[in-house]
Amino acid sequence: MATPSRSLADDIRGRSDAELIDLVLARPDLARPAPADLTSLAARAGTRASVQRAVEALDRGHLQVLEAVVVAGDAAERGTLLHLLGTDDARTVDAIVQDLWRAALLWRGADGDHVVRTVPEVLGTAVAGLGAPMRELRPSSPPEHADPDRIRAAVAEAPDDARAMLERMTWGPAFGVLPTSTPGRTTARWLLEHHLLVPVSTDRVAMPREVGLVLREGRLHRSVELTPPDIEARPVALVDAAAGGAASECLTHLDELAAEWGAEPPRVLRAGGLSVRDLRVTQMTLDLDPEHTAFVVELAYAAGLVADDGEVVPVWAPTSEIDEWSSSEAGHRWATLAVAWLGSTRAPHLVGRRSTGTGPANALGPDVQWPAIRAIRREVLRELASLEPGHAADHTSLRRRLAWRRPNRSAAVLDEAVEAVLRESEWLGVTGRGALSEAGRALVAPLLPPPAPSARGGGSSTTGVATTSNGKRPARARADRAGGAADIPSTAQPPPEAGAVAETVAAAMSAHLPSPVDHILVQADLTAVAPGPLVGGLGSFMRLAADVESRGGATVYRFTPESVRRALDAGWTAADFTETVRRSSRTPVPQPLEYLVADVARKHGQTRIGGAAAYIRSDDAAVLDTMLASRDLTPLRLRRLAPTVLVSSADPRVLVDLLRDNGFAPVHEGQDGAVVHAETPRRRAGSRRRGPGPMVSPVDRPYTQSLVDGLRAAEATADQRRVEDETRPGPRIQAMDPVVTLSLLRDAVADRHGVWIGYSDGHGATSRHLIHPQKVEGGRVRATDESGHEKSFSVHRITGATLES
Amino acid sequence: MNDGPLIVQSDKTLLLEVDHPNAEAARRAIAPFAELERAPEHVHTYRITPLGLWNARAAGHDAEQVVDALITHSRYAVPNALLVDVADTMDRYGRLTLTKEGLADSPEGTRLVLRTTDRPVLEEVLRHKKIKPLTGERLDDLAVVVHPSERGTLKQELLKVGWPAEDLAGYVDGEAHPIDLDQADWHLRPYQQHAVDGFWHGGSGVVVLPCGAGKTLVGAGAMAAAKATTLILVTNTVSARQWKDELIRRTTLTEDEIGEYSGARKEIRPVTIATYQVLTTKRKGAYAHLDLLDARDWGLIVYDEVHLLPAPIFRMTADLQARRRLGLTATLVREDGREADVFSLIGPKRFDAPWKDIEAQGYIAPADCVEVRVTLPEGQRLAYAVSEPEDRYRLASCSDAKLPVVETLAKQHAGEPTLVIGQYLDQLHEVAERLGAEVITGETTVKERQRLYDAFRTGEITTLVVSKVANFSIDLPEASVAIQISGTFGSRQEEAQRLGRVLRPKGDGRTAHFYTIVSRDTVDADFAAHRQRFLAEQGYAYRIVDADDL
Secondary structure, eight states: OOOOBSSHHHHHHTSOHHHHHHHHHHSGGGGSSOOSSHHHHHHHHTSHHHHHHHHHTOOHHHHHHHHHHHHHOTTOOHHHHHHHHTOOOHHHHHHHHHHHHHTTSEEEBSSSEEEOTHHHHHHOSSGGGOOOOHHHHOTTSOGGGGOHHHHHHHHHTOOHHHHHHHHHHHTSOOEEEOOSSHHHHHHHHHHHHTTSSEEOSSSEEEOOHHHHHHHTTTOSOSSOOOSOOOOOEEEOSOHHHHHHHHHHHHHHHHHHHHHHHHHSOOBBOTTSSBOHHHHHHHHHHHTOOHHHHHHHHHHHHHTTSEEEOOOSSOBEEEOTHHHHHHHSOHHHHHHHHHHHHHHOOBOGGGTTOBOTTSOBOOTTSGGGBOTHHHHHHHHHHHHHHTSOTTEEEOHHHHHHHHHHHOTTSOHHHHHHHHHHHHHHHHHHTSEETTEEOHHHHHHHGGGSOOSSOSSOOSSOHHHHHHHHHHHHHHHHHHHHHHTSOOOOOSSSSOOOOHHHHHHHHHHHHHTTSOOOBOOBEEOTTSEEEESSOBOHHHHHHHHHHSEEEEOBSSEEEEOOHHHHHHHHHTTOOHHHHHHHHHHHBSSOOOHHHHHHHHHHHHHTTSSOOOOOSEEEEOSOHHHHHHHHHOSTTGGGOOEEEETTEEEESSOHHHHHHHHHHTTOOOOOBOTTSOBOOOOOOOOOOOOOOOOOOOOOOOOOHHHHHHHHHHHHHHHHHHHHHHHHHHHSOSOOOOOOOHHHHHHHHHHHHHHTOOEEEEEEOTTSOEEEEEEEEEEEETTEEEEEOTTSOEEEEEGGGEEEEEEOO | OOOOSEEEBTTSEEEEETTSTTHHHHHHHHTTTEEEEEOOSSEEEEEEOHHHHHHHHHTTOOHHHHHHHHHHHBSSOOOHHHHHHHHHHHHHTTSEEEEEEEOSSOSSOEEEEEEESOHHHHHHHHTSTTTGGGEEEEEETTEEEEOGGGHHHHHHHHHHTTOOEEEOSOOOOOSBOOOOBOOSSOOOOHHHHHHHHHHHHHSSEEEEOOTTSOHHHHHHHHHHHHOBOEEEEESSHHHHHHHHHHHHHHBSOOGGGEEEESSSOBOOOSEEEEEHHHHTOEETTEETTTTHHHHSOOSEEEESSGGGOOHHHHHHHHTTTTSEEEEEESOSOOTTOTHHHIIIIIOSEEEEOOHHHHHHTTOOOOEEEEEEEEOOOHHHHHHHHHSOHHHHHHHHHTOTTHHHHHHHHHHHTTTSOEEEEESOHHHHHHHHHHHTOEEEOTTSOHHHHHHHHHHHHHTSOOEEEEEHHHHHHSOOOOOSEEEESSOOSSOHHHHHHHHHHHTOOOTTOOOEEEEEEEETTSHHHHHHHHHHHHHHHTTOEEEEEEGGGO
16 A cells, blocks of 8 residues: 555555556546656646546446545545445445545545545536535535534424425435525525525525535435446347347348449438438338438448548449458358447437437438447447346346446436447347347457456455446547547457457357358249348349348349349340249249340340440531541541441540541531530549548557556656755746646645746746635636735746745 | 248248248248238248237237247247337237226116226327327226217227227127028038137127138128128129028028118118118218118128228228127238228128138139230330320220230130120220120110120120120129230229139139230230239239230
């Protein structure tokens, strides 16, 4: 244990290397950019932004203990904490306090634990729904007003309606608007007169913290949940079969999407994304509900199978990767999707939602990017993985568990996201009938903590788990913001190779995918039933040659004149077509189908259409003969369509110029046949291509180790300088990191201490001032200077500060 | 993965591989809750709909049986979402019940009450704008009074919002009338008896039997069970006569006890057979024959061909909820999609025949359907291309190119009873002239028509040319060859009905032939494509040949 410290900085300087590494891994934002020394590390750990992030990452158990520590005040007894929490589980509370210390939200002084000064700010005035203390609400009030015994006596003699009013405010919010009705006012007046409420403005009142605590009978929380709530699970059968079926169907959907978009790629909207209309077209093609369609589209995007092609008129088209993907073994195809889905920061369930001020979010658009979904997805899967294999979670209890893990998230948003994740994993086949499939388990395995935490032995298993996940979450938040860095388990082992994971996942899924079939059943109503997923070649033929009518374990295709024409357009001949169907069909090919193919083939190609950039027409066929024969005109690639018409693929202007050079006298004809004069065209450059997003390397153990080594070295240098400084007389002001300055100033405000500051004026000259800071906010310090005048200093101009000795 | 004959699709269709050894067992297992949609030669398609599931529920099946049937026979894993959906949907039936309850203060008086086992459901439905006005006083948390006249409308609206009510309020007995089956020389087939029993226990509902399986006898059986005055609603006069003959032959009813209420006659007797058409005839904006429904205290109302029931009859039926109603049909699928109204107003499905059994008894005979394609001569093609869309069908249908084909076909089947069916009169006359046959149209007198039919039946003449109007409204004799030279815009259902009439199983086991002559590359061919699909889905063999290849 550390030697008694006087501040957070002291505490941190006193920590062992292992403890420092734990701290940085738990709060990786401290490491970016690398702090110069342990003092800056401590200062950064005390900044509002960093503390906020750390507090947001706490689960409900840790948050409740932290709130209790804040309310109990500095160096509180353990008994006080237990009383506030209304529990006698000292072991759990101690373990959680230790976690909070490890995350540097508490520091340990000689007298006990202290909350880092910014923590109460982050928690806000209403800690656990309590109001501010009496002293803060009314600095002028005598201390006896805050005395619990007095309050208890006052409450005991309160009239019924007054007590009812108090009860309404007991569990927060501890603020209220004064009633307008006369009896209401009378009640409020009684409470104000007895100092159970305190006015904060002309029409608002607040309940002081002391009163709240008395009404809550000394308890801080209505219900204390130090350990995670249980997930109710029920056993389900046929999990892997169901997941395999879903996975197979999901692959079919992507194949269809690729076929559809490969033929007719939809436009990329100017703001990015896919238009609502195009999504609906895709939805009709895939025959899915809108959310499922959005999921399929986003999945293809996440897996890099479709992308913006970056052309002048950009479209969403299948990427070159899709060809390799399509021809891989089904298990690998699935693994690619599953791994991409797990790492994706896109939330398909937001598609179509209306965010404030804009239209509905478009699939593949920027509004669907929501980094938090990645963490939620992983968390959901991790919870599912914690269940017995073959058990499905009850959704309500699962949502409750996740809400416990993230008490700071809006419950509605979280619940919605959790439900969306559960739906998506069912569609994808990560779960089957609500339980994690074998392949799903293989996918999640790298995210799970190893069975026994290596760094800390002895802690109870519950808190062990809580610590691990607690420690991990900021790391993830950080990685999310960076947009794609790998997740960092807070364990010593490096994460398994991504390729290896994909292999395991593919193998796990392969066993449960329905085996592909190589035949179809063709019927007289011009439908063909594929009683399972079709083998590659036959699958693409059927997608081309027939329209899909129904999907699932089997696929029902219907041959229509349009679909047959599509196949002929793609180069199939009627004979090949019929022969392929005959070969693949287990049933005799019905006569109407043969007739249909022959009938469509008969008409196919009756009319021909081609493209030409320009035509040449002349009533004198001999002139055209000359042109065709001319060697100089060969580059124009003239072709005769009729005796008096030639076409060329060259631009009309080029044609005119070249013909003139060769002694002809052509004129340019407009669309209506009249002679026109060419205009000078205006040039435009193609749109700029966007580069890839920034890549951030993760804050992992090796990195942290080297960071801490650096800090130790810097600390040694700093110590040496400190020794040198102390030998010099008079106050010296060192140049300091602004966050260090800020925390020093805050300390000074709290302790009502004078501070020497170095201050650079508008011309860059630095002057020294002894000030008594009163408030630090909005980047400014309000203080009284030596002459007693109140002044305001910009923090960014303070070069350094030191406490008045 | 087991090797079942059934594949469950994500769009809630079930594919049944007919040639699979377990296909029959699977068919029996899914028949109670899934509707057969298509029955081509190899793979049959069934569909699971909420109505189908509720029908199964009304017939006493529970979700577990349905899920079990799917899992047992399915080749691949059944999507969980579908199973959950099945259970949820079935669970919705019976949460609300309509009951008749005695009044505490007056022992004789009763009132109709909508009761629930689940308060939120009642709260939810009562919040609907269209349902609230149909209910009266709130009795307690779980019950609300319903005005008896709103019984039908309420059931319709409840079904629309997805909470079908189980109607347990019972029926009036109606005016008693002795009716018995006269089974001296025949007996109800077992499945017919099951159908009657199923209906009688359910009180009201629909019996589904394929064409030719003896629906009339089920009706007669139901009447014998009810022993009360009966109103029978049928599609047309032909059908009315058939019903009458059948009832006289099979029951103790005499001719005097059976009345016909149609355009021609207006008799109201203990058993009255009325056509849908006469009931829906409007005079000065009001239904002229609505009184028929209240003319007697009917104890039973029989609806023939429920899938053709016209919309106004539904509205009238909504007011007849206290009377027993029997619907008879070959299919629950309606072209207009009003299956839900059949369910809520007539009642749930009470019996569905094991299709295969009846087929084995030889009731459904396959016919050879051939589509003959003719190429329009160049002049007609041009005329067709530049014609207005509304003239195109006529131009394509009446092409001269069809005439030689009719002649060839008639020659090929010389001596067999042949009907040539068409829509356009000039075309029919032209064909008749070429074939030397007689024409029957809507203008032909009844007497003349009767004479020609008799001659046709006796084999005196072998070829008749009939118009659409004629073949629709009269008792067309059976033929073994039908040649359709111009089709109709009517629904596929209607067309199949007519085909069925022509293509009755032949006594001597000969195959019936059905030819359609179609002009290539025109709207005529588009209609033919629909016909082809429908016939193939019904399991008929279908071929397309070029006129030149005949």
